[in-house]
Amino acid sequence: MKITCVRWICQLFFLLLFFWFCIVASVGEAWWQLRGWPVNWLLQLDPLHALGVLFSTGALNPGLIWAMATIVLTILLGRFFCGWVCPFGTLHQALGWLGERGATRRGRRRRRLPHPAQGIKYYLLAVLLVAAIGGWLSSGAQALGDQVRLVHFFRHVFSATLQTGWLDPLSLMHRSINLVLLPWLGRAARIVWASPRVHPGALWIAWIFFSSLAINFWRPRFYCRYVCPLGALLGILGRFSLWRVGKKSLTCSDCLDCNTGCEGACDPAGRIQTHECVLCMKCLWACPEQVMAYRTARSAGGEIAAPNLTRRGLITAVGAGLATPPILRLGTGLNGYADRIRPPGARAETELLARCIKCGQCMRVCPTNIVQPALLEAGWEGIWTPVLNFRMGGCALPCVACGQICPTGALRPLSVDEKLGRNRFAETGPIRIGTAFVDLGRCLPWAMDRPCIVCQENCPVSPKAIFVREVYNPVRNPLPPLIGADPLTVRFGAPVLPAGRFATGDFYCRVEGKSGPRPRRIVEHGMDFLAIDPNDPWDPPPRPGDGTEVLVRLQRPVVDPEHCIGCGMCEHVCPLSGVKAIRVHAENESRHVGRSFLL
Amino acid sequence: MRSTGFDRERRDFLIRSLKAASAVAITGMVGQRFGWRTPPVKIREFGAVQLPDFSRPGLDPRMSIVAGADRIQTLRRAVEALGGWSAFVSPGERVLLKVNAAFASPPVIGATTHPDLVAETVRQCLRVGAAAVLVTDNPIHEPSTAFELTGIGPAARAAGAELILPREEYFRPCDLPRGRLLHHWPLLYQPFVGVNRLIGLAPVKAHYRSGASMTLKNWYGLLGGRRSVFHQDLHTLIMELALLVRPTLVILDGTMTMVTNGPTGGSITDLKPTHVMIASTDPVAADAFGATLLGRKPSELPHLTRAAAAGAGTVSYELLNPIRMSAGTL
Numbered sequence: 001m002k003i004t005c006v007r008w009i010c011q012l013f014f015l016l017l018f019f020w021f022c023i024v025a026s027v028g029e030a031w032w033q034l035r036g037w038p039v040n041w042l043l044q045l046d047p048l049h050a051l052g053v054l055f056s057t058g059a060l061n062p063g064l065i066w067a068m069a070t071i072v073l074t075i076l077l078g079r080f081f082c083g084w085v086c087p088f089g090t091l092h093q094a095l096g097w098l099g100e101r102g103a104t105r106r107g108r109r110r111r112r113l114p115h116p117a118q119g120i121k122y123y124l125l126a127v128l129l130v131a132a133i134g135g136w137l138s139s140g141a142q143a144l145g146d147q148v149r150l151v152h153f154f155r156h157v158f159s160a161t162l163q164t165g166w167l168d169p170l171s172l173m174h175r176s177i178n179l180v181l182l183p184w185l186g187r188a189a190r191i192v193w194a195s196p197r198v199h200p201g202a203l204w205i206a207w208i209f210f211s212s213l214a215i216n217f218w219r220p221r222f223y224c225r226y227v228c229p230l231g232a233l234l235g236i237l238g239r240f241s242l243w244r245v246g247k248k249s250l251t252c253s254d255c256l257d258c259n260t261g262c263e264g265a266c267d268p269a270g271r272i273q274t275h276e277c278v279l280c281m282k283c284l285w286a287c288p289e290q291v292m293a294y295r296t297a298r299s300a301g302g303e304i305a306a307p308n309l310t311r312r313g314l315i316t317a318v319g320a321g322l323a324t325p326p327i328l329r330l331g332t333g334l335n336g337y338a339d340r341i342r343p344p345g346a347r348a349e350t351e352l353l354a355r356c357i358k359c360g361q362c363m364r365v366c367p368t369n370i371v372q373p374a375l376l377e378a379g380w381e382g383i384w385t386p387v388l389n390f391r392m393g394g395c396a397l398p399c400v401a402c403g404q405i406c407p408t409g410a411l412r413p414l415s416v417d418e419k420l421g422r423n424r425f426a427e428t429g430p431i432r433i434g435t436a437f438v439d440l441g442r443c444l445p446w447a448m449d450r451p452c453i454v455c456q457e458n459c460p461v462s463p464k465a466i467f468v469r470e471v472y473n474p475v476r477n478p479l480p481p482l483i484g485a486d487p488l489t490v491r492f493g494a495p496v497l498p499a500g501r502f503a504t505g506d507f508y509c510r511v512e513g514k515s516g517p518r519p520r521r522i523v524e525h526g527m528d529f530l531a532i533d534p535n536d537p538w539d540p541p542p543r544p545g546d547g548t549e550v551l552v553r554l555q556r557p558v559v560d561p562e563h564c565i566g567c568g569m570c571e572h573v574c575p576l577s578g579v580k581a582i583r584v585h586a587e588n589e590s591r592h593v594g595r596s597f598l599l
Numbered sequence: 600m601r602s603t604g605f606d607r608e609r610r611d612f613l614i615r616s617l618k619a620a621s622a623v624a625i626t627g628m629v630g631q632r633f634g635w636r637t638p639p640v641k642i643r644e645f646g647a648v649q650l651p652d653f654s655r656p657g658l659d660p661r662m663s664i665v666a667g668a669d670r671i672q673t674l675r676r677a678v679e680a681l682g683g684w685s686a687f688v689s690p691g692e693r694v695l696l697k698v699n700a701a702f703a704s705p706p707v708i709g710a711t712t713h714p715d716l717v718a719e720t721v722r723q724c725l726r727v728g729a730a731a732v733l734v735t736d737n738p739i740h741e742p743s744t745a746f747e748l749t750g751i752g753p754a755a756r757a758a759g760a761e762l763i764l765p766r767e768e769y770f771r772p773c774d775l776p777r778g779r780l781l782h783h784w785p786l787l788y789q790p791f792v793g794v795n796r797l798i799g800l801a802p803v804k805a806h807y808r809s810g811a812s813m814t815l816k817n818w819y820g821l822l823g824g825r826r827s828v829f830h831q832d833l834h835t836l837i838m839e840l841a842l843l844v845r846p847t848l849v850i851l852d853g854t855m856t857m858v859t860n861g862p863t864g865g866s867i868t869d870l871k872p873t874h875v876m877i878a879s880t881d882p883v884a885a886d887a888f889g890a891t892l893l894g895r896k897p898s899e900l901p902h903l904t905r906a907a908a909a910g911a912g913t914v915s916y917e918l919l920n921p922i923r924m925s926a927g928t929l
Contacts, residue, residue, distance in 0.1 A: 028743065194743060194764055368741045396703045396744055397865075444831065453808050454827040458739060460702065462865025468807060505834035505901025523904065535898060555807060573739065575827035 003281045007083065011090040018042055018087040022177045026192055027367045027401050040361065040407040042087070043170050047071050047237070048125075048230040049357050052164040053408050055132040056354035058139075061409040071237060078238040078245075082224055082231050083263060083278035088169035089224055093263060093280075095213055096220025105260055111219055112262045114273055118225050122236070122307050123317040125229040128164045130321025135160030135354060137322075159350070161325040161381050165358030167229050175384065176209035178364035179373060198392060199363065201375045205384070224278065225265050232307075235275035239305055245277050245284070245292065246299020252291045258283035268292060271302040328381045339377040341388040341566070341586045344395060344419055344431045345403030345412040348592045349378075355410035358384040362402035362411055368393035370568065371402050386411065388433065390584050394569030395433060397460050432590040434566030435597075436465070436559050442581035445554040449473050451506050453555045455570035455582045465563035466570060466582075468555035472508055472519050479548045482511070487537035490548055495527035497550075502530070508551045511542040519551050561588060561598055647774040648788050652845040653797035654880060655687055660912070662879035662919045664888060667926030670715045670854050673876035677850070678723070680922040681878055687848050690728025692795040695735065696720060696760070697846075699801045699817050702863055703740040703748040709855045710864045711745075712800045714754035716852055720800060721758035732760040735790040736820045763790045770823040775843045780836050785823035799849040799882065803873070803889045805861035809833045810900045811893055812862045813886040814849040815841050837902035841883060841911035851877040851885045856892045876926075883912025884919055 021039040024032055040063060043049060050067030054060055070081055082089050100108055141154030165171040183197035199205075215222040224231050245268060258268040261283070266276035268283045283292040332349075343362060346352050363371045363386060370392045373384040386402065388395065400419055403411040414431065417423045421430035436455075444450040456466040484491040490511065501507075508519035509530050516539075520532035530550075532538070542548075557570075559582075566584045574580040589595050663680035667673040678684055688694055698712040706713050721732045734755040738745035742764045746752030755762050763769070769789035775781035791797075801817035808830055809816060818840040819826065829836040853875040860869040873892045879885035883906050887897035897903050897914045907914040 028747070194766055196767070367744045393741060396740055396748075398703065398705070398748060399744065450831045451808070451833075452830045454830045456807055457830075457862060460704070460863045460865055462860045462863075462869055464860055464863070464865075503905075504832050505905065506832070521901070523901070533898070535896065573827050575825060575830065577825060 002285055004285055007281060010084045011093070014042070014085045015087045015090045018173070019177070022174070022182060022364070023192060025178075025361065025364050025405065027365060027399070034365070034401075034405075039405065041066065042085075043174065043357070043359055043361075043407045045070050045081075045085070046168060046170045046230060047074075048128075048164050048168050048233050049170070049408065051129065051233070052132045052162050052357070053355055055129060056135050056160040056162045057351075058136065061355070061407065063407060070234075074234050074237045075240065076242050077279070078241040078243065078274065079231065079234045079264070079278045081234055082228075083280045086169055086224075086230075088173045089221070089278070091173075091213060092216050092221045092223055095216035096263075099217035100220065105257075108260045109256055112259060112265050114265045114267045114276065115225075116308075118265065118276060119307055119309055119313070120226050121228055121232040122309055123313055124167060124227065125232040125236075126314060126317035127321040127324070128167070128229055130318050131324050132160055132162050132164070132354070134158040134322060134325050157326060158322065159325045159329055160354050161328060162354050162356065163324075163381070164229065165356065165384065167227060168357065169223070169228055169230055171357050171359045172209065172212075174364075175358060175360040175373070176205055178360040180206040180209065182364070193369075195369075197369050200372055200389070205373070221263055221265075221278075224263075225276070231278075235307065239275065241274070243294055243296055244272075244274055244298065244303075245279065245281070245294050246272050246297070246303065247291050247301040248293050248295075248297075249291060250300045252287070252289050255288065257286040257288065258292050261286055268299075269301070271304050272299045273304045273307075275305065275307050325381075328379070331379055332381075337377055337379060338585060339387070340374070340382070341390075341434050341568075341584060342589065342591065343371050343386050343388055343402045343411055344433055345400070345406075345414040346386070346591050347410060347412060352385065352410045353381055355408040356382075356385045357408055357410075359407065360384070361405045361407060362386045365401045365405045367399065367401065368396055370395060388568060388584075390568030390571040391580065392572070394458070394460070394572045395567045397567065429590075430461075430565050432565045432588050433568070434584045434586040435561050435564045435588040436566065436568075436570050436582050436584050438557055438559060439579070439581045439583065442576060442579065443557065444575070444581065445556045447581075449475075449552055449554060451552070451554055452575065453557055454573045454575055456555070456557050458569045458573045460567060460569055461563055461565060463563060465560050465565070466557045467560060469558055471554050471556060472510070472551040473554060475502075475507070475550045475552055479550060481545050482542060482548050483544050485511075485538070485542040485544070485546075487539060487541045488534055489529055489531045490542055491529045492548075493528070497525055497527050497530070499527055500525075502550055506553055508553055510549045510551055511538065511546050512548075513542055513546040514540060515542045515546075519553070521553075522550070557582065564588075646772075647783055648771045648786065649774060649776070650786075650791060650843060650845070653795070653847045654845050655796075655847055658686065658880060660879075660881045660884070660919050662877065662881060662884050662888075662916060662921040664921050664923045665876045665878075665926050666874055666924070667876070668854060668872070668874045669926065670713055670852065670876065671719045672926040673854070674716060674719050674850065674878070675723075676924055676926045677876045677878035678848075680924060681848075681880070683727075684723045685727040687798075688724050688727050688729050688796055691730050692728075693731045693733070693793055694724045694729045694796045694798060694847075695733045695790055695794040696755075697797065697799045697817060697821065698734055698736050698751055699812075699820060700736040700742075700745050700749050700751050701739045701820060703738070703745040704864070705748060706750045707867060708864045709802055709857050709867075709870045710804065710862060711749040712751060712802060713852060713854070714750035716800055716850065717751050717760075718754040718758040720798060720850065721755055721760040724798075725759050729796075732758075733763055733790050733794065734760045735763040735765070735787060737765040737787050737823060738820070765823070773843070775839050778839045778842070780829060780832065781839045781843060784826075787821045787823060796847040797844070799844075799846045801849070801851060802855070802857065803851060803853045803892050804857035804864070805859060805893055807861070809837060809902055810895065811886070811890055813889040814846075814851050814882040815886050815902065815906065816862075818844045834902040834905060838905040838909055838911070841902075841906035842909055846882060847880070849879055849882045849885050851879070851889050853877060853889060853892045858893060879916075879919075879921075881912040881916075881919065883907050883914060884916035884921075887914045887916045888921070
């Protein structure tokens with residue numbers, strides 16, 4: 001079998017494995033649902049994530065150590081990950097092949113020649129990794145000890161942000177499949193979810209995904225060659241690889257067939273650019289004279305082992321990487337962002353931003369569809385990081401799926417006990433996502449004298465964080481004095497009451513006079529009489545001429561911030577379909593001490 | 600004769616004229632077809648459905664109240680007292696169980712129908728020859744999570760029932776004749792297709808808005824759409840549900856009564872052991888008795904008195920001569 005066939009089989013295997021992991025990342029017990037499937041494995045194999053998290057936090061999340069396997073193999077073999085494993089690379093390769101059908105050999109060769117712009121990805125890598133490493137410089141300033149002013153200077157001049165998720169191919173693909181393809185196809189075929197999924201801003205994610213695929217028709221593997229920071233990292237790691245592709249002898253017929261199919265655009269016919277070679281092995285089979293080989297010796301045609309980067313370019317990239325995070329932070333005021341409500345288990349904001357790789361796994365796994373990719377709710381830095389949208393639903397009390405799946409620990413893997421503050425965590429209390437606020441100008445019982453309290457009914461904590469204050473408010477149209485009464489009925493001389501309207505059980509009658517001010521529940525009425533609950537008669541009965549009022553009994557919701565955990569169930573069930581009358585904001589979230597507003 | 604350049608130009612112009620003329624004609628025809636009519640307003644896409652009466656013909660209203668802590672024992676005695684399961688389900692019939700799976704909370708919280716109750720009902724229906732037993736509800740929380748966590752899903756499947764989770768297309772607009780609120784409102788209708796018998800299974804829970812949530816309030820889970828608007832007049836809605844849904848049998852589980860913090864609960868301290876199981880063909884009567892478990896008079900619950908006045912059953916459950924017994928003496 002040709003080595004290229006073996007490679008195709010390998011690529012197809014990892015591509016299908018990738019899709020399979022995307023599909024099985026559903027909460028459930030069936031064999032095709034989350035049941036120990038290592039759904040993060042491909043993300044964990046990605047050294048850019050491991051390195052990024054290591055740089056920005058000084059530690060690895062469990063599982064990210066898998067990246068060491070990729071790193072070691074790349075050091076020994078070269079960029080095998082790009083050519084043999086990466087599912088995004090496989091898509092690019094397939095589309096590049098599709099776009100070249102019918103093209104001439106000369107045309108193909110032209111599209112697969114090296115281009116100086118392939119250096120861009122190394123600069124991008126430098127910017128992203130340096131932006132992540134700022135945290136070390138910032139915290140390393142502690143070593144200066146009592147040089148208070150210097151420590152202060154360093155702590156404020158540097159900070160870290162992990163933005164590798166923008167361009168990392170595994171993140172990009174997970175995000176695109178999780179938030180675009182699966183919800184779109186799943187909506188039609190109902191393969192994964194019973195109800196349709198919603199993701200704000202899916203268009204932008206789709207646009208990046210599909211345009212990076214479509215551009216393969218212009219230049220095959222465009223993304224891999226010019227953009228991919230992971231490819232750049234692996235290119236650098238493979239610099240000393242023991243095995244490499246190259247010519248066995250300098251003399252050949254110079255047919256250039258080896259360049260015709262080259263995936264990495266690394267010019268195997270000339271001086272091969274080893275760091276660009278993705279080990280597609282096409283040149284091995286294309287060469288009619290079997291000059292090309294993958295072996296321990298360097299190419300007889302000569303090699304360019306390292307990317308040709310300019311010092312100026314690198315200094316610019318490093319400077320940009322160092323300056324970007326602190327300048328981004330200038331946009332974050334003391335109070336953060338009003339709509340930035342993070343999932344339970346989210347770390348404090350800077351900690352979260354130092355870990356989130358924007359892969360969308362938490363959004364994929366959330367059974368209620370409330371974890372959503374941020375647009376600008378968390379600032380530019382937080383684009384596509386997880387925020388909660390309680391219009392979709394409330395955070396289910398016993399669910400900890402988002403923190404359990406997070407590959408980098410941006411969301412901590414909570415246990416149900418910790419989330420709810422039970423047993424071992426009874427002292428610390430439940431995890432608070434935020435606090436609900438009643439909008440008195442929109443809430444039906446507060447603003448419009450209509451009974452409702454769906455929010456109170458659905459508040460899932462015990463005791464309920466929403467309690468009610470009972471009031472009796474007179475209805476809009478006043479009644480004339482009554483003309484006759486007995487202990488259970490009052491009569492009016494004229495048809496003054498709208499038929500049936502006050503007999504629902506929510507309306508009460510109060511008579512001024514000696515019968516006592518307590519409102520009595522109306523059980524029946526015609527247009528000219530009212531009858532009240534026989535369990536509570538008037539004593540003595542009202543007298544003709546007494547003033548009468550019809551009152552509506554209202555239960556007005558009030559939030560008790562001591563008990564509210566910000567699960568958002570109230571916001572979800574509020575019957576108003578425009579702006580909800582009770583809304584959760586991030587105040588009092590437990591991930592950050594400074595966000596508490598309680599005394 | 601050789602065609603001149605002029606000829607070619609003329610032929611080209613004539614052909615273009617023809618094409619342009621047809622394009623203009625098509626534009627005109629489209630305009631003629633659509634231009635002068637106000638598009639019809641489409642709000643109601645399907646005809647409204649109504650639910651059949653599932654009560655067993657020729658069966659007098661009857662009710663039993665069985666004391667005991669073991670749900671399976673009390674349920675068994677309660678239904679035996681009414682004539683056994685075969686009095687309600689005949690061989691070959693398809694039975695639908697409407698459970699309360701509203702919240703994704705575990706059975707111990709008592710906010711939902713207990714899985715033991717569901718499993719036993721399914722087993723008994725199948726034992727007396729039911730062709731199929733279906734279990735459904737439209738929970739407030741995410742449906743698959745709710746059915747799993749309440750234990751109702753696994754229990755129903757293990758006992759041999761078919762679980763029907765709500766989906767968009769399972770809802771059909773439904774009308775209650777002479778109703779005030781239930782007009783063309785989406786109802787979880789698909790599970791009812793081909794079904795002969797309907798059994799409601801509900802726990803006894805306090806409820807701030809309606810006073811209590813029992814077998815009648817349980818039908819609320821058949822509604823779809825933005826049903827929370829009904830809380831503005833919840834008593835009327837429950838009354839209308841009592842008229843809309845006529846079950847074969849209801850089981851009201853008063854083993855543990857949620858006396859505070861209802862209807863979600865959230866803590867076992869919200870529950871009070873009342874140790875009683877009620878089976879009734881009259882849901883109003885069952886709920887009237889259930890109200891006493893919450894320490895309330897049935898007449899204090901407007902939806903009960905109004906449902907009774909509208910003809911859905913009786914609040915004076917003693918008139919049914921309920922059979923009282925204890926499962927402890929077995």
